[in-house]
Amino acid sequence: CLRALNGQPPAAPTPRVVEREEEEEDEELTLKYGAKHVIMLFVPVTLCMVVVVATIKSVSFYTQNDGQRLIYTPFPEDTDTVGQRALNSILNATIMITVIIVMTLVLVMLYKYRCYKVIQGWLFLSSLLLLFFFSYIYLKEVFKTYNLAMDYITLAIIIWNFGVVGMMCIHWKGPLRLQQAYLIMISALMALVFIKYLPEWTAWLILAVISVYDLLAVLCPKGPLRILVETAQERNEPIFPALIYSSTMVWLVNMADTDRPNRNSTEAASPQQEPQEVASPVPSSPSQDDGGFTQSWVSQQEHRLGPLQSTEETRREIQQMPSARPPVEEDDEERGVKLGLGDFIFYSMLVGKASATASGDWNTTLACFVAILIGLCLTLLLLAIFKKALPALPISIFFGLVFYFATDNLVRPFMDKLALHQFYI
Amino acid sequence: MTAAVFFGCTFIAFGPAIALFLFTIAREPLRVIFLIAGAFFWLVSLLLSSLVWFISVQISNKESAAQQKGLLIFGVVLSVLLQETFRFAYYKLLKKANEGLLTLSQEETMPISIRQLAYVSGLGFGFMSGAFSVVNILADSAGPGTVGIHGDSQHYFLSSAFMTMAIILLHMFWGVVFFDACEKQRWWAVGAVVISHLLVSCLTFQNPEYVASLVPTYVILFLMGVWAFYSAGGSLRNLKLCLTCKDKDLLLANHRPR
Numbered sequence: 098c099l100r101a102l103n104g105q106p107p108a109a110p111t112p113r114v115v116e117r118e119e120e121e122e123d124e125e126l127t128l129k130y131g132a133k134h135v136i137m138l139f140v141p142v143t144l145c146m147v148v149v150v151a152t153i154k155s156v157s158f159y160t161q162n163d164g165q166r167l168i169y170t171p172f173p174e175d176t177d178t179v180g181q182r183a184l185n186s187i188l189n190a191t192i193m194i195t196v197i198i199v200m201t202l203v204l205v206m207l208y209k210y211r212c213y214k215v216i217q218g219w220l221f222l223s224s225l226l227l228l229f230f231f232s233y234i235y236l237k238e239v240f241k242t243y244n245l246a247m248d249y250i251t252l253a254i255i256i257w258n259f260g261v262v263g264m265m266c267i268h269w270k271g272p273l274r275l276q277q278a279y280l281i282m283i284s285a286l287m288a289l290v291f292i293k294y295l296p297e298w299t300a301w302l303i304l305a306v307i308s309v310y311d312l313l314a315v316l317c318p319k320g321p322l323r324i325l326v327e328t329a330q331e332r333n334e335p336i337f338p339a340l341i342y343s344s345t346m347v348w349l350v351n352m353a354d355t356d357r358p359n360r361n362s363t364e365a366a367s368p369q370q371e372p373q374e375v376a377s378p379v380p381s382s383p384s385q386d387d388g389g390f391t392q393s394w395v396s397q398q399e400h401r402l403g404p405l406q407s408t409e410e411t412r413r414e415i416q417q418m419p420s421a422r423p424p425v426e427e428d429d430e431e432r433g434v435k436l437g438l439g440d441f442i443f444y445s446m447l448v449g450k451a452s453a454t455a456s457g458d459w460n461t462t463l464a465c466f467v468a469i470l471i472g473l474c475l476t477l478l479l480l481a482i483f484k485k486a487l488p489a490l491p492i493s494i495f496f497g498l499v500f501y502f503a504t505d506n507l508v509r510p511f512m513d514k515l516a517l518h519q520f521y522i
Numbered sequence: 523m524t525a526a527v528f529f530g531c532t533f534i535a536f537g538p539a540i541a542l543f544l545f546t547i548a549r550e551p552l553r554v555i556f557l558i559a560g561a562f563f564w565l566v567s568l569l570l571s572s573l574v575w576f577i578s579v580q581i582s583n584k585e586s587a588a589q590q591k592g593l594l595i596f597g598v599v600l601s602v603l604l605q606e607t608f609r610f611a612y613y614k615l616l617k618k619a620n621e622g623l624l625t626l627s628q629e630e631t632m633p634i635s636i637r638q639l640a641y642v643s644g645l646g647f648g649f650m651s652g653a654f655s656v657v658n659i660l661a662d663s664a665g666p667g668t669v670g671i672h673g674d675s676q677h678y679f680l681s682s683a684f685m686t687m688a689i690i691l692l693h694m695f696w697g698v699v700f701f702d703a704c705e706k707q708r709w710w711a712v713g714a715v716v717i718s719h720l721l722v723s724c725l726t727f728q729n730p731e732y733v734a735s736l737v738p739t740y741v742i743l744f745l746m747g748v749w750a751f752y753s754a755g756g757s758l759r760n761l762k763l764c765l766t767c768k769d770k771d772l773l774l775a776n777h778r779p780r
Contacts, residue, residue: 132551132555133551135555136551136554139554458658459661460654460658463653463657464565467562468562468565471558471559474555474558500565503569503572504569506576507573507576508568508569508572510572510579511576512572512654512655512658514594515598515655516658518594518729519681519682519726519730520594520595520723520726520729521655521686521689521722522568522571522601522602522605
């Protein structure tokens with residue numbers, strides 16, 4: 098999900114008149130900075146989608162059906178009847194969602210009983226797997242597609258460097274752009290894995306169910322994530338760091354007391370783990386529901402403002418009320434946004450699936466792309482209006498799905514006929 | 523077909539639009555957002571018109587080619603009318619949003635003027651329209667094949683590219699004129715925009731006689747361009763000042779000394 102960090106113009110000496118001016122300035126600045134935040138999210142989301150679509154279109158490996166399936170989606174979709182296929186896909190989606198819920202609960206349990214080492218080690222292993230193994234497979238397939246020869250020694254050196262620099266950037270320190278690039282790359286890799294290994298109807302169903310789950314988890318009062326954050330709040334400590342895309346360097350603020358910029362560790366490695374391991378207690382839903390928001394930051398905010406009703410509300414309030422907030426960042430001018438990698442992954446998965454399977458080809462891909470961006474924009478707008486907790490997935494995924502099916506079935510025949518006669522509308 | 527055809531047609535079709543985007547829109551976040559929102563509105567209008575066309579095809583006689591062509595023409599006209607309706611709806615939405623923002627911020631000036639919005643929304647419509655018309659054709663042009671092997675025109679790709687460029691620029695001009703006309707309550711101008719859009723679409727019914735369809739389209743493009751220039755506040759004097767680098771407002775805006 099979405100979080101924005103809005104700074105505050107410095108407090109002026111004379112209270113009343115200046116306060117009002119500040120408020121006006123705030124509104125104007127909020128609008129301008131709100132637009133800037135939206136663009137700061139558009140660019141990485143677009144880049145991730147472009148990488149995924151480019152790979153799908155050129156490397157055939159990710160669209161081939163090798164007959165392999167994930168352990169989480171055991172039912173095949175190449176059945177004889179449509180009814181059987183529908184049933185199989187529903188069962189697959191149910192299993193996947195159950196796995197995600199179970200993993201979240203396990204995570205909450207681990208956190209409650211203070212098994213921090215387990216969680217951190219596991220996240221570390223997840224990002225290791227992603228940066229080395231999956232990128233090796235990706236590189237191998239790209240070489241196969243373009244018929245390039247490379248010896249294993251060079252390949253090993255390349256993968257080693259790529260992986261180690263990635264681990265450093267994500268878990269420790271690194272230049273901001275490089276870190277953002279790595280986060281985009283691993284989101285794209287994860288989305289590609291999903292596109293390859295999830296059968297078609299299962300994938301659409303999972304997308305729909307995930308966004309419904311996201312919606313429920315944010316708006317209903319009894320989610321495991323809420324327990325997680327409330328526990329962290331009680332203990333007054335930062336929760337394990339999450340994997341989120343950040344547009345500015347804001348780590349010092351969150352970790353002022355622990356001296357460790359651990360805002361970026363592999364919490365969205367959770368979805369990556371799913372294809373490979375059965376019983377790994379990876380926190381998949383945090384990355385999908387709240388996008389791995391910096392729990393530490395939220396708990397810090399809650400500590401300052403007092404207990405609030407739900408974390409997501411806190412998040413949204415924090416995003417949307419710059420005038421009520423003490424400055425969160427060291428630098429008042431620097432305002433950043435964070436978006437969870439789970440959101441990146443599912444957006445890219447939708448667009449990638451659209452470009453892989455749609456017979457309308459580029460029209461469908463374009464339509465889904467625009468729909469997702471507008472959904473993101475609307476989500477931010479709704480947040481600004483309602484100042485309430487809203488997840489980032491539902492609106493975008495809903496628009497994306499509607500536009501995918503509508504464009505593929507309705508617009509494609511129309512545009513094909515027009516192109517045939519070269520009529521322009 | 524060769525890479526030259528692919529790149530050539532891509533740049534013909536999208537070159538001016540991308541240049542406009544890069545130089546005037548890319549740096550301003552608000553404009554980019556309204557551009558994408560404009561593209562979305564065009565997409566929704568296309569969806570609705572495709573829905574109507576699809577339903578009409580399903581209930582019609584699929585064997586009769588004449589009827590199918592008639593339905594297609596009906597689809598084109600309906601699509602044009604829906605596009606203009608959605609342009610008007612976008613205008614209304616932007617006016618409401620602007621008013622809301624104005625009252626919120628209690629400031630004299632809005633962060634983005636209605637003229638900029640007209641330009642940006644027109645370009646958004648244009649981008650989406652052009653992309654949907656031509657991207658599949660461009661993708662095919664990068665693949666193998668021979669153009670016009672069955673006796674069709676050999677200039678298919680080139681004419682598509684030129685037509686797309688005209689359509690994108692036309693949408694931009696239509697946007698500017700339309701919004702200006704709505705602002706000043708000049709409904710005859712709105713009607714003129716709708717009629718010129720219908721005219722351009724109907725001209726394409728003459729394809730593949732490209733001379734008959736492209737030349738009038740470009741004439742209309744030029745005329746609409748001049749009209750949009752004047753309705754956006756341009757004049758010969760402004761133009762002269764701008765071109766000889768003596769326009770103080772423009773120089774101030776770009777922080778350049780005279």
